[in-house]
Amino acid sequence: MPTNLTVTVQSPEAGLRLDTFLAETVEDASRSFLQKLIKGGKVLINGHPCTKPSRYVSEDEEISLELPDPIPAEPEPENLSIDILYEDEDLVVVNKGPGMVVHPAPGHEKGTLVNALLYHCRGYQQSGGDVKRPGIVHRLDQYTSGVMVAAKTPQAYTSLARQAAEHSFDRRYIALARGEFKESTGCINASLGRSLAEPSRMAVTGINAKEAITHFETLERFGVACLVRLRLETGRTHQIRVHLRFAGHPILGDPVYGETRYQSWAIPPETHAILRQLNGQALHAELLGFEHPHTGKRMSFSAEPPEDFFNALQALRLLQ
Incomplete structure (x- = not known):
């Protein structure tokens, strides 16, 4: 329907x-x-x-x-370019680029990370989980870049999915946000649920709100903006994006919750032009840590932010 x-x-x-x-x-x-x-x-x-x-x-x-209702179909392998950081018989770790959707959905039946993994990883279709999103135990928003892990076997899927559900993943992000936090470090503890006014969005104390905790650390200050590191204690939909907006420091380039227009900023035209080139929210999953499902060893992977994020950061640094 x-x-x-x-x-x-x-x-x-x-x-x-x-x-x-x-x-x-x-x-x-x-x-x-x-x-x-x-x-x-x-x-x-x-x-x-x-x-x-x-x-x-x-x-x-x-x-x-x-x-319209989504058309049920199993995703097909596609020879897409993906940045594989690590791979073994049990799992694969990738640095997802901004703009790539994680799994097929209405309007995104092709060109997703799942389509790419089906091509690059033999037997990936039997990796566990939903038939439309095999191996996927967590996800990043379409325009959020960074480190993700996917299972390659049903056993690995069970272990990684459990770790994700129990919030035992170590997840660290960096973001460019509007203004400056007064504190160098802090915690945003505000429950999140579907917005009453806009059900397609998340909101603080929304419908069926669940506990959401985000820790932040200010890394650099630029007056009009700041570079912050964020660590998730929970993993709610759009958590960082909504929490930073709630804190009064929305993420640059985020057209839903953040800052996308910079005309009122007291910045040079060239800086304004670079910020306008952000490909979605300036949010990057820079580190992911988890327990290997087979060996039990704690593993951690990191990745540098994409070019548009880096260019915006460099432009803001020139304001100092």
Whole structure:
């Protein structure tokens, strides 16, 4: 049965193209998929059909759309470029790039990390878990980059999934955030659930809110922004992105919860131009630690942030 979704355009999102706004609002839906819905008359603005993906949205406009049921299908192997950090008979560790979806979903039936792993890892289809997301025990948002682990056997899947559920993974992120934290270190303890006003988003004390704890450490300060390291004690959907917004320091480049317009910032035009080139939220999973499911050995892997993150960081450093 189709799903009906209604969202309201917030101030930071005003001026975005309709297809861009929906791509950043509807989880796991590609822009091309959403463009087809728009052109097919499945998207309403304030109750009236809009068939132009390029139409700009305005603050407080109500956008409604009808999402069709996903087509059940097993993902197929695809020869996609992925950065494999480590691999053995039990598991594979990758550095996921920004923009890659972890597993197939409506509008993302192909081109996902699962499709790539099915090609690169022999027998991966039998690695355990959901048939549409074999081996996947945790995930990163589409535009969040960084370290992920996937199981290659049912036994490894059981062990890694248990560790993820028990929050025993060591997960460390870095992010570029608006403004500066007063404290050098601290903890954000605020339960998260589905937003009452915008069910496609997460919110503090939302529907069926669950405990969410994020520890932060300020690494560098730039006046208008800061570089922070974050450690997850829990692993809720969009946890870091929502927590930093709740703390008053939204992540740069995040079109849903964060900061995407920098016109009011007192920064040089060249800095503004570089920040506008961020490919989604400036959030990177720099380290992942876990217990090897076969040997029991504690393992840890790290990866450098992608080019757009690094360029933005370098531009902010020049402001000092």
